[in-house]
Amino acid sequence: MAVRGAVDLGNRQRIGWHVLVGVVAVPVAVAIAADVKVALGQRMLALGTLAVIVAWYALVAPRAMEDGDERWGVAYFAALAVAFPLLLAIAPIAGALMFALCPQLFVMVARWRVRLPLLFLLYGELAWAMLARSGVDRYALAMTGASVLVPLTVTILVGGYLTGIREQNRKRAALIEELTETRAALERAGHEAGVHAERERLAAEIHDTLAQGFTSILMLAQAARTTVLRDPKATDDRLVVLERTARENLAEARSLIAALSPVDLTGRGLADALDRLAARHTRDTGTCVEVSVVGDRTSAPTGTDVALLRTAQEALANAGKHAAATTVRIELSHTDGVMALAVADDGRGFDPATVRGGYGLLGIRTRAVGLGGTCTVRSAPGEGTTVRVSLPAGGRTGPT
Incomplete structure (x- = not known):
């Protein structure tokens, strides 16, 4: 919804994730292409694998972020789990992609029981690539442990913090949405109450002014009818009063329409x-x-x-x-x-x-x-x- 999109920063500014992928992928591609120690064929294979990873991101990641369905995120990272070690085997510098992959994981996958296995898998592949290139000894194990465990721990802590913020944002969005609906309901109720009160006011005004005036006109007309033949002078007097009463009633009607004070109070x-x-x-x-x-x-x-x-x-x-x-x-x-x-x-x-x-x-x-x-x-x-x-x-x- 519009309110949720306005509050949830991760959903509102997905363009930031796309920029992050470009900022990480372009330097990695340049580093792979410039590494003359690696055969040209291997470099081309590495660049092709990197291109496939970026294309896979462009195809699947936006849908996973927009739909909020973590199945898209799981499919995205499952394919990466196959392509990422191949890229690492040729170009260890590709480990820098973890700077983009870890934030994506916390955006695309909501449940921790799914996040953690995928996170361990990616860092495990990174550790394997490091040991495969340097060999297995105590120094290599120590360096690999420091290079993998520290970022892994930081990733989990920061990811948990960001997840908490996003959850608060979602709750805040739901609260704002509820408050907006409540305010709209109160406005409708206030409008209906105002309409009802105005209707009651007009009913009372009409009863006290126009209805009484018409009653007087009716009584005068009936009285004039009874004397029209036998006493024309009395009939004429009643018609004069009837005309005056009608004019006063008309003035009251105009005053009521204009929401002014009663005619009798005007200037008095x-x-x-x-x-x-x-x-x-x-x-x-x-x-x-x-x-x-x-x-x-x-x-x-x-x-x-x-x-x-x-x-x-x-x-x-x-x-x-x-x-x-x-x-x-x-x-x-x-x-x-x-x-x-x-x-x-x-x-x-x-x-x-x-x-x-x-x-x-x-x-x-x-x-x-x-x-x-x-x-x-x-x-x-x-x-x-x-x-x-x-x-x-x-x-x-x-x-x-």
Whole structure:
């Protein structure tokens, strides 16, 4: 995978292994060709054997490194075990190829139980070539032992160290891959949660503004129909109100699309917006709505003002549709860093425990909690209803 290739240095820079083969093979070829002590035919045989080894590397080694299948590596070194002693028998200088062969072994073969026999075989062939040329005596054995055992030990130690690094790289690559997948999953979950929250916000906004406006338009149209023949003047007045309500609803729709503040808050404070809302509700329904302000009349952050205005809109709509109230009182208070809005009506009341579904009270409560506030509803059959929302005056940004 892309992440694994980026982390594993051995796989990412295989070109280094090819350069190493060239750096070792070219000087060996030059040394063999320049050794006039060896017959020309033997030199040509040695050069041909070296060419076969390099060609075998070019054919098999890249696949063994890329596929990660050590069977290719075993096949590669099995053939070398045949060609390498032939080359050593003619040109002992070819022992320098071990500088390239040993690193390749640790790249192409993963298991130690396969590595070690191949490693011992190659160094054994090197020792045989040295003894075959110098003869067998104690000095030759000592020199051969020093020339073979020391590099063999160093090769095993360095190979083990490099193997450990590559294993750490593989684990790190797997961890990065897992973290990348987890991050992608979290991003998808966050996006889905954001979409869901935005959908809920829009549903509440539409319920509190457009749906209520259309309900008012419908009621006015029905009332106008009943008086169109017997009282044209009253019908005309209702049509004027209907047109005004439609325009206000259109303005709310445009404001919602543009993600702006409610129209009633544009250029006004919350107290003024509540006065405007109360006057409009009284005009449309005939229900008396009173507004009182306690404490500072200055506005809170926009999110707080919007939430409290939406609360008043929903409470008034419920009072008009369900409570059959004759009087509604809205009280806005701003004390001790808390903005509170209470909407009380003298309607028929209800049992809050029996309310299920809908966006009304649920939307009010969701807004309040989202801004770090509280929402309480007190009502009983025949005793009216009071909806109270308290929010931090400092505001905590959140969905409105």
